[in-house]
Amino acid sequence: MDLPVDADRLRDDIEATAAFGDVDAAAGRGRTVLAGTEANRRAREYLVDRLDAAGLDVTVDAVGNVAGRWVPEGADSEAAPVAAGSHLDSVPEGGIFDGPLGVYAALEAVRAMRDAGVTPDRPVVVVSFTEEEGQRFADGLLGSSVAVGERTVDEALALEDDDGVTLGEALESIGFRGEGRLDASGWDAFYELHIEQDTALEAAGVPVGVVTTITGITHLDVEIRGEANHAGATHMHDRTDALAAAAELVLDVEAAATDVVDTTSDSAVGTVGSLDVSPNATNVVPGRVEAGVDVRDAEYGSMEAIVDAVRDALARLEDERGVDTACSRPFDLAPTPMAERLREAAHRAGEAAGLETMDLHSGAAHDTMHVASVTDASLLFAPSRDGISHNPREWTDWDDCADATRVLAGALAETAGAE
Amino acid sequence: MDLPVDADRLRDDIEATAAFGDVDAAAGRGRTVLAGTEANRRAREYLVDRLDAAGLDVTVDAVGNVAGRWVPEGADSEAAPVAAGSHLDSVPEGGIFDGPLGVYAALEAVRAMRDAGVTPDRPVVVVSFTEEEGQRFADGLLGSSVAVGERTVDEALALEDDDGVTLGEALESIGFRGEGRLDASGWDAFYELHIEQDTALEAAGVPVGVVTTITGITHLDVEIRGEANHAGATHMHDRTDALAAAAELVLDVEAAATDVVDTTSDSAVGTVGSLDVSPNATNVVPGRVEAGVDVRDAEYGSMEAIVDAVRDALARLEDERGVDTACSRPFDLAPTPMAERLREAAHRAGEAAGLETMDLHSGAAHDTMHVASVTDASLLFAPSRDGISHNPREWTDWDDCADATRVLAGALAETAGAE
Numbered sequence: 001m002d003l004p005v006d007a008d009r010l011r012d013d014i015e016a017t018a019a020f021g022d023v024d025a026a027a028g029r030g031r032t033v034l035a036g037t038e039a040n041r042r043a044r045e046y047l048v049d050r051l052d053a054a055g056l057d058v059t060v061d062a063v064g065n066v067a068g069r070w071v072p073e074g075a076d077s078e079a080a081p082v083a084a085g086s087h088l089d090s091v092p093e094g095g096i097f098d099g100p101l102g103v104y105a106a107l108e109a110v111r112a113m114r115d116a117g118v119t120p121d122r123p124v125v126v127v128s129f130t131e132e133e134g135q136r137f138a139d140g141l142l143g144s145s146v147a148v149g150e151r152t153v154d155e156a157l158a159l160e161d162d163d164g165v166t167l168g169e170a171l172e173s174i175g176f177r178g179e180g181r182l183d184a185s186g187w188d189a190f191y192e193l194h195i196e197q198d199t200a201l202e203a204a205g206v207p208v209g210v211v212t213t214i215t216g217i218t219h220l221d222v223e224i225r226g227e228a229n230h231a232g233a234t235h236m237h238d239r240t241d242a243l244a245a246a247a248e249l250v251l252d253v254e255a256a257a258t259d260v261v262d263t264t265s266d267s268a269v270g271t272v273g274s275l276d277v278s279p280n281a282t283n284v285v286p287g288r289v290e291a292g293v294d295v296r297d298a299e300y301g302s303m304e305a306i307v308d309a310v311r312d313a314l315a316r317l318e319d320e321r322g323v324d325t326a327c328s329r330p331f332d333l334a335p336t337p338m339a340e341r342l343r344e345a346a347h348r349a350g351e352a353a354g355l356e357t358m359d360l361h362s363g364a365a366h367d368t369m370h371v372a373s374v375t376d377a378s379l380l381f382a383p384s385r386d387g388i389s390h391n392p393r394e395w396t397d398w399d400d401c402a403d404a405t406r407v408l409a410g411a412l413a414e415t416a417g418a419e
Numbered sequence: 420m421d422l423p424v425d426a427d428r429l430r431d432d433i434e435a436t437a438a439f440g441d442v443d444a445a446a447g448r449g450r451t452v453l454a455g456t457e458a459n460r461r462a463r464e465y466l467v468d469r470l471d472a473a474g475l476d477v478t479v480d481a482v483g484n485v486a487g488r489w490v491p492e493g494a495d496s497e498a499a500p501v502a503a504g505s506h507l508d509s510v511p512e513g514g515i516f517d518g519p520l521g522v523y524a525a526l527e528a529v530r531a532m533r534d535a536g537v538t539p540d541r542p543v544v545v546v547s548f549t550e551e552e553g554q555r556f557a558d559g560l561l562g563s564s565v566a567v568g569e570r571t572v573d574e575a576l577a578l579e580d581d582d583g584v585t586l587g588e589a590l591e592s593i594g595f596r597g598e599g600r601l602d603a604s605g606w607d608a609f610y611e612l613h614i615e616q617d618t619a620l621e622a623a624g625v626p627v628g629v630v631t632t633i634t635g636i637t638h639l640d641v642e643i644r645g646e647a648n649h650a651g652a653t654h655m656h657d658r659t660d661a662l663a664a665a666a667e668l669v670l671d672v673e674a675a676a677t678d679v680v681d682t683t684s685d686s687a688v689g690t691v692g693s694l695d696v697s698p699n700a701t702n703v704v705p706g707r708v709e710a711g712v713d714v715r716d717a718e719y720g721s722m723e724a725i726v727d728a729v730r731d732a733l734a735r736l737e738d739e740r741g742v743d744t745a746c747s748r749p750f751d752l753a754p755t756p757m758a759e760r761l762r763e764a765a766h767r768a769g770e771a772a773g774l775e776t777m778d779l780h781s782g783a784a785h786d787t788m789h790v791a792s793v794t795d796a797s798l799l800f801a802p803s804r805d806g807i808s809h810n811p812r813e814w815t816d817w818d819d820c821a822d823a824t825r826v827l828a829g830a831l832a833e834t835a836g837a838e
Contacts, residue, residue: 091700093647135700196652197651197653198649199654199657215651217651227807227810228810229806229808229809230782230808230809231688232616232688232713232715232781232782233615233616233782233783233806233808234617235617235618235680235686236673236677236687237680238618238806241690243691243694244669244673244691247667247669247670250663250665251663254655254663258655261656267654268655269653271650271660271704272705273650273662273699273700273702273703274696274700274701275662275699276699279512281511281554281809282558282690282693282713283510283552283553283559283638283713284690284692284809285692285809286691292701294651296651362652363651363653364649364651365651384652387648387652389648389652389653390700391647391648391706
């Protein structure tokens with residue numbers, strides 16, 4: 001099914017959202033919108049206004065997930081709805097498309113159906129999940145973890161940020177601690193449109209991607225303990241420098257992931273994204289380092305190979321440098337296949353709209369990973385210029401946003417039973 | 420000259436000071452006393468009380484340097500005084516002896532002279548310099564830089580911490596922004612007693628060290644700029660990871676310093692003590708790293724060899740990894756020889772007290788480095804257990820504190836003209 005969308009209306013919503021938490025950037029347009037902050041409140045309030053304006057019934061659940069429900073004329077209001085959405089939060093100094101595109105594309109799809117007089121059989125729900133990026137309270141995909149029952153509401157509300165503020169307190173402070181629990185298992189299907197954050201679409205010159213598999217993702221929290229000591233008075237041969245050991249780990253992770261890419265699985269990645277040094281003073285030999293390691297692939301086996309390399313590196317560093325190490329795995333999701341019936345609906349919608357679509361995999365985690373554990377789920381991609389994301393230089397052309405939204409709208413309408 | 424000192428009185432002062440800014444530590448006793456903080460105010464007020472109680476005239480200069488002046492009976496109050504002291508600030512989670520020992524040893528030396536009825540010809544000044552450790556406003560040796568005229572009062576007061584608070588504002592807020600400028604060039608001589616922060620005295624079983632040369636010290640501020648990007652969606656071969664580049668730098672600094680130690684100069688050290696990663700999120704390829712590098716030796720040539728290795732590493736990283744780099748040198752002090760007449764006085768005082776003394780060099784920077792540029796200066800060391808410092812496990816036995824203070828008192832009295 002093909003549904004024309006209003007490209008300007010979509011753009012206006014994304015640009016309005018870009019202003020909340022906007023940051024000065026040398027190039028591009030950036031924003032910092034952590035869950036439960038003032039910028040997040042403004043982004044959420046704007047969404048609620050737009051859902052209201054489009055005639056959707058808005059609910060906010062206990063963990064701040066926002067849903068706007070549309071029951072088309074003549075539809076069975078008791079039928080399992082078809083949902084679509086994404087998230088409004090960002091990484092620190094992130095881009096303006098990662099998240100908001102998927103939320104406002106879903107809303108635009110509903111508006112497009114209403115404007116076209118399309119009345120599907122099932123209700124349609126537009127969703128914005130709380131803290132997809134995992135920058136403040138959890139490791140990522142927080143709101144969707146509750147919506148699929150992987151985490152209870154109480155567990156989620158008790159999560160604390162680095163200052164000891166709980167998610168519950170933060171949501172309360174911005175007026176978005178609602179009632180009940182958004183339950184994704186009650187949905188007939190779920191679609192998420194997102195930017196690709198990689199270059200496959202750009203390289204192929206194709207405007208819309210249909211994801212076959214979302215890569216698995218593991219986070220490792222590594223601690224390396226050496227001995228803090230005076231940088232001037234401690235002989236080079238008498239040191240247990242936690243940062244020098246951590247430097248070896250950083251390079252070992254890079255080498256292990258590159259080796260997997262060059263031999264086994266091209267899509268594997270391994271990253272030390274965060275490193276915190278104590279006491280972090282120029283004139284003190286570092287005594288302790290905490291490192292956050294991110295490992296992903298479409299194949300669980302190659303993820304394990306990189307995790308094993310981290311463990312081997314830590315064992316070697318204990319032996320060779322005399323440091324103590326600890327490694328925990330707070331986050332581990334296996335690769336997730338997308339539902340074939342929804343993928344096919346997306347390809348059909350592209351064909352109906354005269355827009356080329358292609359299969360690809362997703363290297364990034366998305367809330368759709370969680371939703372896929374309880375119902376049929378599909379992830380669509382719009383092209384990312386140069387593949388850049390989590391950066392103010394993240395960019396997707398407005399025409400590409402509109403084209404991908406048109407495919408989303410067509411697939412959503414077909415899946416919801418429009419004729 | 421030998422002067423008995425009151426070991427308990429000395430210990431009481433150091434223990435009282437240890438309570439200000441004290442931190443929980445798994446082992447040992449730690450404190451965090453940054454310049455201009457509440458903990459620093461309390462340490463300063465306690466010192467002023469103790470100087471008052473001992474009958475010294477207390478002055479606080481415009482940058483917060485505290486001086487207590489004693490004019491012995493019959494002394495020429497116009498004669499150039501002999502000064503002694505150290506500092507009260509600490510690194511974050513530092514030890515309780517680094518600094519306070521030298522301040523209270525100087526005061527104890529004056530009290531010992533008074534108790535013994537020793538009346539030297541020259542006034543004696545007990546000094547506590549502002550921010551020796553350089554953890555908040557400057558790179559180190561802040562108060563002494565003003566006392567020797569290397570930095571003007573106005574320049575020092577305008578220095579800002581990371582939150583934009585100036586030294587002037589911070590001193591004002593704790594009531595220690597005084598008047599005028601403590602002028603070290605007017606002193607006949609200066610002594611500083613400090614903990615060794617290394618293992619030479621412990622290894623030799625000698626209670627007091629007499630420093631021949633204080634090593635030179637260079638700080639480099641390095642910035643490495645790569646490209647922040649999504650850790651899941653960015654192919655291993657498409658990354659410009661600033662942290663991976665910084666990891667190479669950390670290991671190159673370690674290797675270069677170790678190479679100098681093994682071939683040219685055993686006392687050389689090179690340390691990357693601080694590393695700040697942006698955006699420092701587990702799921703983002705690091706886009707920028709700032710590193711603080713500390714390089715020291717008793718030979719300036721070997722310091723230059725390590726600095727050159729840093730510059731070579733950065734050029735290579737630009738070539739091989741495509742990062743941009745910048746390197747500045749905000750702090751550079753050549754190695755400083757100590758005054759021979761004061762060193763000899765210290766050895767004589769040890770002999771008179773029946774305490775063995777030995778020559779050694781100092782790997783750590785001290786305010787004495789600055790003072791030596793305007794008058795005769797001497798640095799004495801007490802043993803550090805296991806050489807540990809800038810750490811709550813820093814320890815010097817109370818007997819060793821007293822013995823070193825006795826040598827300081829004897830040397831100070833002789834230099835001030837006591838008979």
